[in-house]
Amino acid sequence: MAPMFRTVTSVLLCVSYLFFGFCSADDPYVFYDWNVSYITASPLGVQQQVIAVNGQFPGPIVNATTNNNLVVNVLNNLDEPLLFTWNGIQQRRNSWQDGVLGTNCPIPPRWNWTYQFQLKDQIGSFFYFPSLNFQRAAGGFGGIVLHNRLVIPVPFDKPDGDITLLIGDWYNRDHTALRKALDNGEELGMPDGVLMNGKGPYPYNSTLVPAGIDYETINVQPGKTYRIRVHHVGISTSLNFRIQNHNLLLVETEGSYTMKQNYSSLDIHVGQSYSFLVTMDQNASSDYYIVASARFVNESLWTRVTGVAILHYSNSMGKATGPLPKPPDDYYYKSFSMNQARFIRRNLSTGAARPNPQGSFMYGRINVTDTYVLKNMPPVVIDGKRRTTFNGISYSAPETPLRLADQFELTGIYKIDFPTRTFVQPPRIGTSIINATYKGFLEIIFQNNDTTVQSFHMDGYAFFVVGMDYGNWTENERHQYNNWDAVSRSTAQVFPGAWTAVLVALDNVGVWNIRAANLDTWYLGTETYVKIINSEITDRTELPLPDNVLYCGALASKQKQQDHGTSAAPVAGRRLKVFALMLLFVAIAILF
Ligand SMILES: *[C@@H]1O[C@H](CO)[C@@H](O)[C@H](O)[C@H]1NC(C)=O
Numbered sequence: 001m002a003p004m005f006r007t008v009t010s011v012l013l014c015v016s017y018l019f020f021g022f023c024s025a026d027d028p029y030v031f032y033d034w035n036v037s038y039i040t041a042s043p044l045g046v047q048q049q050v051i052a053v054n055g056q057f058p059g060p061i062v063n064a065t066t067n068n069n070l071v072v073n074v075l076n077n078l079d080e081p082l083l084f085t086w087n088g089i090q091q092r093r094n095s096w097q098d099g100v101l102g103t104n105c106p107i108p109p110r111w112n113w114t115y116q117f118q119l120k121d122q123i124g125s126f127f128y129f130p131s132l133n134f135q136r137a138a139g140g141f142g143g144i145v146l147h148n149r150l151v152i153p154v155p156f157d158k159p160d161g162d163i164t165l166l167i168g169d170w171y172n173r174d175h176t177a178l179r180k181a182l183d184n185g186e187e188l189g190m191p192d193g194v195l196m197n198g199k200g201p202y203p204y205n206s207t208l209v210p211a212g213i214d215y216e217t218i219n220v221q222p223g224k225t226y227r228i229r230v231h232h233v234g235i236s237t238s239l240n241f242r243i244q245n246h247n248l249l250l251v252e253t254e255g256s257y258t259m260k261q262n263y264s265s266l267d268i269h270v271g272q273s274y275s276f277l278v279t280m281d282q283n284a285s286s287d288y289y290i291v292a293s294a295r296f297v298n299e300s301l302w303t304r305v306t307g308v309a310i311l312h313y314s315n316s317m318g319k320a321t322g323p324l325p326k327p328p329d330d331y332y333y334k335s336f337s338m339n340q341a342r343f344i345r346r347n348l349s350t351g352a353a354r355p356n357p358q359g360s361f362m363y364g365r366i367n368v369t370d371t372y373v374l375k376n377m378p379p380v381v382i383d384g385k386r387r388t389t390f391n392g393i394s395y396s397a398p399e400t401p402l403r404l405a406d407q408f409e410l411t412g413i414y415k416i417d418f419p420t421r422t423f424v425q426p427p428r429i430g431t432s433i434i435n436a437t438y439k440g441f442l443e444i445i446f447q448n449n450d451t452t453v454q455s456f457h458m459d460g461y462a463f464f465v466v467g468m469d470y471g472n473w474t475e476n477e478r479h480q481y482n483n484w485d486a487v488s489r490s491t492a493q494v495f496p497g498a499w500t501a502v503l504v505a506l507d508n509v510g511v512w513n514i515r516a517a518n519l520d521t522w523y524l525g526t527e528t529y530v531k532i533i534n535s536e537i538t539d540r541t542e543l544p545l546p547d548n549v550l551y552c553g554a555l556a557s558k559q560k561q562q563d564h565g566t567s568a569a570p571v572a573g574r575r576l577k578v579f580a581l582m583l584l585f586v587a588i589a590i591l592f
């Protein structure tokens with residue numbers, strides 16, 4: 001689009017949103033146009049179909065500042081439905097834009113749909129990804145960098161650069177093949193590798209890495225300090241992240257500033273995000289390895305599941321050589337990783353998105369109003385299908401999004417009877433969600449009865465990760481909670497045979513997804529929703545239905561067809577029509 005036209009549209013867009021009560025006029029807008037399509041790539045040397053945004057894999061970085069209004073116009077050029085979700089972004093009062101099946105109808109192939117929401121009261125490192133049909137295993141993901149407003153102090157000096165690194169386990173099969181395997185009741189087996197920013201490993205060992213693979217290089221200047229934002233966008237394998245000879249100074253995780261601490265390596269679980277400050281304090285006798293290797297597995301069998309990128313000093317005198325830096329050697333010491341996680345603490349004396357310190361919200365003094373123990377188990381066979389469960393219920397997404405069903409007072413779409421602690425026997429498939437109290441204070445215990453590490457994520461919120469331990473949770477465990485400086489984040493790991501307790505203040509009205517972040521576990525049914533309604537009649541606690549809402553399921557008849565041309569020309573035509581329509585709105589607005 002021509003820049004001039006773009007500016008005019010931006011202003012008009014804002015005016016027309018104002019007309020519908022959407023935006024706060026003084027907060028700037030950030031616009032993205034995303035054309036989502038398949039491209040072919042060979043990240044591990046095998047040609048396959050991946051999902052690209054504007055031809056890029058991974059997708060472009062969303063770069064914005066607290067309180068900005070984000071407008072993302074998504075054109076779905078895949079051959080299947082599409083939704084993007086914004087991992088860790090707390091869409092205040094606006095679950096309409098969350099991009100999961102409980103709140104949104106999928107964008108049909110060849111259609112476009114525009115997300116619009118305010119990045120309220122948050123800073124930090126997050127990512128987006130396509131939420132349907134196992135698509136994340138094929139790409140479509142990208143980083144979100146959410147800067148603080150200039151008036152807000154940051155607990156470290158401004159870094160010399162800002163680098164996003166997306167890491168994740170990867171298969172050479174595309175997402176449709178992986179989906180088919182799961183639908184057939186098969187396990188996915190060992191991944192074929194680990195990608196870093198969509199690229200395969202540097203050839204650190206010619207036996208292990210086939211020739212001709214494109215690898216990621218991070219270019220740096222000696223003596224400078226960079227903020228490296230690492231996101232685990234992968235499928236199901238926990239990864240150990242490290243940079244040869246360099247300290248990782250942890251400063252932030254999913255929107256909480258942490259007490260600064262140096263690590264030689266850190267375990268990063270599926271769906272988690274961390275920011276490190278890394279100072280280029282080594283002599284440049286060579287390049288250095290950046291490594292993400294499979295964790296809690298027999299490394300001699302899993303050697304191929306290792307991502308390797310290159311840290312290249314501008315004055316480097318040679319290539320990185322020799323063995324990779326060693327991972328933690330704790331095969332027989334299962335508490336190492338858990339202890340590492342427990343010692344990640346919030347810096348209470350600094351603000352995050354607001355000037356008041358993170359410690360001013362004394363979560364430890366608030367009384368819990370509801371407790372849910374959410375237990376997951378290894379897959380079971382239900383009605384002849386291999387499925388996973390939460391409290392014995394394997395979630396089945398209805399054709400009509402839950403939030404839309406409520407809006408139009410449709411009943412019978414879901415049940416609001418999710419069990420607080422009991423485990424439903426025998427396990428069943430159903431659409432059962434949690435009834436929560438607006439302004440309540442919810443305690444959730446994730447109890448992992450599976451044999452692998454799982455991480456769990458909640459949309460619309462950050463929760464305080466107050467405790468984790470091996471064994472079965474009982475109320476006595478509350479004595480060991482961290483009621484003082486736990487980090488607040490949106491994705492927490494739960495070790496096998498262990499529990500993780502989180503606390504969350506229910507101040508964001510809407511219907512919000514709680515799910516396994518591990519893609520296979522999620523796909524097979526480990527998820528539910530929390531419905532948080534304000535029983536007072538007011539329009540302040542939740543934004544109205546967006547005017548571009550898509551309809552489907554029982555509401556499909558309300559959906560107007562979209563004129564979806566196959567060439568670029570009709571799109572331009574459509575833009576002009578919308579432009580004219582907006583002019584009309586402006587005229588009406590002026591008249592009033
Ligand atoms: C979107 O990308 C597809 C595939 O690259 C291309 O064919 C199509 O023309 C693009 N559409 C627009 C509107 O840019």
Ligand SMILES: *[C@@H]1O[C@H](CO)[C@@H](O)[C@H](O)[C@H]1NC(C)=O
Nearest residue numbers: 061062063064065145147162
């Ligand atoms: C991201 O946004 C910040 C603040 O608006 C700006 O300073 C920076 O240059 C942007 N970075 C990129 C890569 O666009």
Ligand SMILES: *[C@@H]1O[C@H](CO)[C@@H](O)[C@H](O)[C@H]1NC(C)=O
Nearest residue numbers: 073112113114548574575578
């Ligand atoms: C589709 O894209 C056009 C221009 O790119 C935009 O004007 C229009 O609002 C979009 N339609 C929807 C439903 O988002």
Ligand SMILES: *[C@@H]1O[C@H](CO)[C@@H](O)[C@H](O)[C@H]1NC(C)=O
Nearest residue numbers: 154155258259260347349350
């Ligand atoms: C905590 O935040 C304060 C205030 O910004 C900062 O001065 C201090 O260095 C931080 N402490 C640690 C350990 O990160």
Ligand SMILES: *[C@@H]1O[C@H](CO)[C@@H](O)[C@H](O)[C@H]1NC(C)=O
Nearest residue numbers: 204205206207208303322323
């Ligand atoms: C490369 O990897 C193979 C298989 O793990 C190993 O036997 C060999 O020693 C490695 N070579 C080097 C140079 O490290």
Ligand SMILES: *[C@@H]1O[C@H](CO)[C@@H](O)[C@H](O)[C@H]1NC(C)=O
Nearest residue numbers: 246247249260261262279281
């Ligand atoms: C972290 O390590 C760096 C050297 O890489 C050192 O300068 C710094 O003081 C350490 N910071 C902390 C908080 O330990």
Ligand SMILES: *[C@@H]1O[C@H](CO)[C@@H](O)[C@H](O)[C@H]1NC(C)=O
Nearest residue numbers: 245281282283284285286317
């Ligand atoms: C640079 O550092 C490496 C690793 O610490 C060391 O082996 C090497 O001798 C150093 N080279 C110079 C020129 O200082």
Ligand SMILES: *[C@@H]1O[C@H](CO)[C@@H](O)[C@H](O)[C@H]1NC(C)=O
Nearest residue numbers: 297298299300301302331332
């Ligand atoms: C890892 O696997 C190898 C090969 O099967 C086996 O010899 C070794 O004992 C295993 N290591 C551990 C710690 O189980």
Ligand SMILES: *[C@@H]1O[C@H](CO)[C@@H](O)[C@H](O)[C@H]1NC(C)=O
Nearest residue numbers: 363364365366367368369441
């Ligand atoms: C929390 O509960 C305790 C005991 O039930 C009660 O004494 C206290 O007043 C409550 N605190 C608040 C802030 O409601």
Ligand SMILES: *[C@@H]1O[C@H](CO)[C@@H](O)[C@H](O)[C@H]1NC(C)=O
Nearest residue numbers: 416417435436437438533535
């Ligand atoms: C859900 O909870 C609210 C109070 O928080 C209560 O008024 C309502 O009856 C509950 N609904 C169901 C179906 O349990």
Ligand SMILES: *[C@@H]1O[C@H](CO)[C@@H](O)[C@H](O)[C@H]1NC(C)=O
Nearest residue numbers: 423449470471472473497498
């Ligand atoms: C946890 O509870 C289950 C029954 O729900 C029991 O089979 C198991 O042995 C318990 N585990 C521990 C470590 O107590």
Ligand SMILES: *[C@@H]1O[C@H](CO)[C@@H](O)[C@H](O)[C@H]1NC(C)=O
Nearest residue numbers: 377448449450451496497498
């Ligand atoms: C899972 O639960 C079963 C019985 O309920 C118990 O025997 C087993 O030890 C548990 N496994 C884990 C990893 O928690």
